[in-house]
Amino acid sequence: MGNTTSAMEWLADAAWDPVACARQWRRHQPDVALLPAGRRWDVVITPERLGFALLRAIGACRLRPGPVLFDTCARLTGFFVPPGATTGWFASGIRCAGAGAWIATPWPRPAP
Template identity: 55%
Template sequence: MRNAAPKQAMEWLAAAAADPRACKREWEHGESGTVLLPAGRFWDVLVVPEDLGLLALDALLRLPRTEPGPTLADTASRRVGFFLPPDPVSRWVGTGIRYAGRGAWIAVPPPYRAAGALRWLVPPDGTGTLHTPTSVELALFQAAVAADCRR
């Protein structure tokens, strides 16, 4: 890592682990390059089907005055995960949608590279920026409409 941004992102993401130093060691020297991190403390993850997620991310990137949060793709399971603020009462409903909050675990690669089928579409920036639930909801709606129009 040559500049501070990847290091800051790694510190921020590893802070979710019970042992942040072991987490960083696994990213740097581990066999798989991924770690399981608990959701619900610093962030939750809304996991959606890949086609819907990619369209929604495109919509999010076009929203004015919206800073995108970390977005993770799993190319093996064809799913996209949007990192959101923790919300123990949040309920997201839809076909193929999974909400990972407190008690759930997320397989996460290091913020500076892909690991296996996991890659960052929008890597964490280290500042704690997350997607807002409202912007993700709007983007998913726009993505669903766009997908419907393509049929």
């Protein structure tokens, strides 16, 4: 539970009102918050296959990834990275969300 609470607070800190965002998530209302990228983090969005390959590679190196989003409908993964880290990234099939973008962020849950 502690890791989920820490992730929730870390994500909510990007909201315009972090206290209200965390409070809503604690009540599970709504389950998804629209958070601005570029304030506390940017997001690198990859196709599912590439994202899962990256997670396996990170695990094989015995590193712990930061929070990762998984969109089951669109089959995309989103990796949170430091703000500004996505500036100038151009790659086929990879998108980046930084300052000026908004990310639909679900209430953090531990990985299954």
